[in-house]
Amino acid sequence: MSVKIRKEDALNFHSQGKPGKIEVVPTKMLSSQRDLALAYSPGVAEPCLEIADEKENVYKYTAKGNLVGVISNGTAVLGLGDIGPEASKPVMEGKGVLFKKFAGIDVFDIEVDAKDPQHFINVVKALEPTFGGINLEDIKAPESFIIEEELKKQMSIPVMHDDQHGTAIISSAALLNALELAGKKIEEIKIVVLGAGAAAIACAKLYLSLGAKIENITMFDKTGAVHEGRKNMDPSRVMFGEGKQDKTIDEALEGADMLLGLSTGNIIKKEQIQLMAENPIVFALANPEPEIAYPEAMASRDDIIMATGRSDHPNQVNNVLGFPYIFRGALDVRATAINEEMKLAAVKALAKLAKESVPEIVTKAYGDEHISFGKNYLIPKPLDPRLITAVSPAVAKAAMDSGVAKFKISDWEAYDLELQKRIGIDQGLLSRxxxxxxxxxxxxxxxxxxxxxxxxxxxxxxxxxxxxxxxxxxxxxxxxxxxxxxxxxxxxxxxxxxxxxxxxxxxxxxxxxxxxxxxxxxxxxxxxxxxxxxxxxxxxxxxxxxxxxxxxxxxxxxxxxxxxxxIGVEDGLNRVAGMYIVGNQKGNYFLADTTVNVNPNVDELVEIIGMTARGVRFFDHEPRVAVLSYSNFGSSKGDVPSKTALATKLAKEKYPELVVEGDMQANVALNTELQKELYPFSELAEEGANTLVFPDLTSGNIAYKLLMEIGGAEAIGPVLIGMKKPVHILQLGSSVREIVNMVAIAVVDAQVQKHK
The missing domain is CATH 3.40.50.10950 (Rossmann fold)
Known part of the structure; x- marks a missing residue:
């Protein structure tokens, strides 16, 4: 189902609280005069001098290596057209949010008041010292081709116009897999392209790189077929008209193997799809309405293989599958460009990932019991957490092999772990x-x-x-x-x-x-x-x-x-408990009991440990439980250390499959280096805890509220665990967004209950 967005909701989303969607957050402590002196004058002079001596040191001492400029002049904003640079800013901020969410990349969005291509080129070129890469966005064709090509020549950092290449990369991955299912070879297929803008031309060119023949591609723009008899044709389209004669769309579709639509909605009829060859591949990517409605296309013939740009149909060609991970790989090897080899590596990595066994975390997120390679699954799902470790290393390796990488990666396993830590592999919990x-x-x-x-x-x-x-x-x-x-x-x-x-x-x-x-x-x-x-x-x-x-x-x-x-508690249980999920860049942490049990005794605490572990698994995480105290493994005496230590011992016996440690102080539970140094025997020493069980309601309640207000963490909850049927209690004064999130949890809870 497509999401219905009301004007008032969208305006409130962008205006309430801090206007916009982004802010700058310091990465160093600035709590003393000494910190400020190190961050600015006089301490800042030292890295300045190091960079002056060797420019590459800018990657060592500044954020350049993880900073992308998302830059537009607002001449082709979404489907809104030329609305100007100021009006493009919400989109550019949104692109920055996606970079951060999916790849841990920081962004400065820059809106340039320059329609003249050379003026725009000069502005962006002058910004090269600031950024590790440039993502051009929403620039109209043909200027976008000129701008990107010239900046790639003049700049020694990666430059990519995502409107062109993002769609090209994702659709190419889908095409490779669709051809495999159709039993066809790319060098033999006949392709019809509806649309001749930046994305359509970039797609066609990348298909050529994959082996398609230019003589087998027929392109249409608003005027009609692109052919050599046309006068005053956009230079970017000329190559696709050479040797071609004028024809109608119906004539072109007769016996065609693929239809690529990047034009406008509802311009193709099912009768035209029936003109195509056996096992036709139809990528109708116009948004929000495809060139032919998905139900109509699917009803036109049984052998069709189809993709759209919409999330409510299978095979969504979504640029978010590409650009965050492509730039991530390029930045991590300090690539001087995003070249054809890197784009092809991304294509093949996406195509390969779609053929691999899909983890349960993805199937649950999309409500499908079985997602497997086939007509309805040509490319990975956007919330697949494996994307970053599939695409980014492939792009990085291609940059190294093609000679555009300044930095070499040698330990690829360590790189995979680094990628996961950058974003927190759990970042999609609520989305799923x-x-x-x-x-x-x-x-x-x-x-x-x-x-x-x-x-x-x-x-x-x-x-x-x-x-x-x-x-x-x-x-x-x-x-x-x-x-x-x-x-x-x-x-x-x-x-x-x-x-x-x-x-x-x-x-x-x-x-x-x-x-x-x-x-x-x-x-x-x-x-x-x-x-x-x-x-x-x-x-x-x-x-x-x-x-x-x-x-x-x-x-x-x-x-x-x-x-x-x-309703009562679930059979076999004596109580319920409340759990909060607290998220930050490092991932998600599960805290219990934060709302129900005031001062549980040892046996009650053991039951809470078991319920909480099951609650964590409900969210597709494997619990690593720390039972918290003011003591570490008996280092201090008192009722709380004794209670938590005994509860841990009994929990280990009752739930032998569960990783659980205690009594532990909260900082030790989360700090693996400290555990390795002082408590190497701890089962949490390698990965740390993700589930924190508190000794009483007071400590749990205080902790999560402090994290929300002082720590700036986002909290989801309270999630009520242990009820016989789904009941969830909102926090007093919850926002509309928090209510929606809690209801989503209640719905999934009800789905699970139904299948019991």
Whole structure:
């Protein structure tokens, strides 16, 4: 399902908090006068002098080696056209975010007020001392060809216009695999290209590098076929018209093996696809609407192999599969260019990765039990964590072999580990959860639907296809709040427990049977069902909803109590626990118990360790558990060290497959060098802990809140673990984004429960 984006949401996303999407963060401590003196005057003079003596030292003493300039003049911004450099800035910031997220590369975005190619070239050339590489973006053809070609000649750092080469690289990988499935050879296939802009020409040229024959390529632009009889044709297209005669699209498609679309939506009919040769390859890459709609193309014939630019269809040709990892490899060997050999290496690495066994972390993210090489899986998925270790080393090696690398990599295994550490291999955790939720959205009942944040979150959830919201509360009040906040409630069931007498009695009787030996009368049971937390929990218990979300406006204890009394804990467990996921550049860390158990005893702590480990595995991570204390392996005495040490011992016996250590101080649990030096016997000495179990609620709650507020970490949670059916409690005052994230977790939780 494609994501529906409302204008107001997009503007708020970019304007709220700090305007824009990026900021500069110091990489060194600046906490004292000495730090400042080292960072600036007088200490900064020393690296300046070293660089003055030897320019290559700039890579040693500055961020140049991990810094890419994303540069545009705003003449071809997305599908918006020539909207100017200022208007292109949100896109360039967005490109910077993708570089950082997927490859750990820092970016300065630069918008240049220069339509004249030579002026633009002069500006960018003058910036060479700043950057390790240049990503040109959203520059219209034919100027983009001239600019890139000239800058590649004049600059000794990698330069790539991603609009051209990104699409070319990804579609080439898909083409190689499609040809293998079709049983065809690239040098023999007949190719029709719809569109003659920067991306289309770059694709065609890269296909030639892979072995395609230029005489077998027929290209069309807005005027018609590119042929030698045309006058005043763009110089970049001339080579594709040499020796060619004018023809119609239908004539070109007759017996064609491949159709590449980089033009505009809905210009091809299924009857035209039927003109093509056996096992036709159709890459309809116009966005947001392909040249032919995916369902129509697939219905036109059984032997079609198809790709689009959309995420809601198989084989999405997405540039994010390429540019972050290509620049990563180029930067890491200090390449002087991104040449044809490096692009071809990226193509072959992507094609090869698609044929490898797909890890469970990817199949779960996309909700498919089996993803394997075939017509519906020609290229890797964008959230595949193996991309960086597949593409970047291939590009780096190609740079070395082709003679454009200034730095040589000798230990490739160590390089793979370095790549993973740069981005934190877990960076896609929430993205995978959201994508997994979209594959099978569940009914989520909101107990606090008379709050604008809940309604806004529900609208987002519906638009993105993550969940099917059910709203509890007074209908008139909910509709008025929605009207005041311009929220679309179309399609949402709204249930007011006060006007559901039959349901109140039905639910009350069920509750009475559960709690009659706990002092509840039938009358009290019916009365309690008027409380939306009780009513919502009972909807989940009776199968009328798949999960409950509450807690935005009430304290945790009063929100969780109805769920515990109505649904209860999972069979075999005696309690529930709360877990937070705290993420930073190093990865994701799982903290428990942060919300429920005030001061667990040894046996309770053992159960919390087991529940937490299972909760971590729910997020496709293997837990490495540290049971925290103010002591290290008995170095200090007291109730807490004794409790955590004994709990660790019993947990090792109860869960022999689990990596668990304690008692440990938090810094030691995370610092592998310290462990190797002082506690080499620790099972966490090699990789460190990713799961932190606290001795009591006070320490856990304080820790995660400090990390959020002082450490600047992003936290997801609290995730309630141990319930018999999915119930998740929001943090007081959660943002709309945090509500959406928690619902995605609840949906996946419900999916798992369904399959038990």
């Amino acid at each position: 959860i959201i994508d997994r939720a979209k594959k099978d959205p569940k009914r989520i009942v909101f107990a606090e639907a008379d709050h604008p944040k809940i309604l806004k979150a529900a609208e987002n959830l519906r638009d993105e296809g993550i969940a099917k919201p059910i709203l509890l509360g007074n209908k008139n009040r909910i509709e008025q709040i929605a009207l005041d906040n311009k929220i679309d409630l179309n399609g949402f069931p709204i249930i007011d427990p006060f006007h559901q007498q039959e349901k109140l009695e039905q639910f009350g009787k069920i509750f009475y049977k559960k709690r009659k030996r706990k002092g509840i009368t039938l009358q009290e049971g019916v009365k309690l069902m008027r409380d939306r937390n009780y009513f919502g929990a009972m909807m989940v218990e009776c199968g009328e909803a798949d999960a409950l979300i509450s807690g935005l406006t009430k304290d945790y204890a009063s929100t969780i109590r109805p769920a515990l009394q109505t």
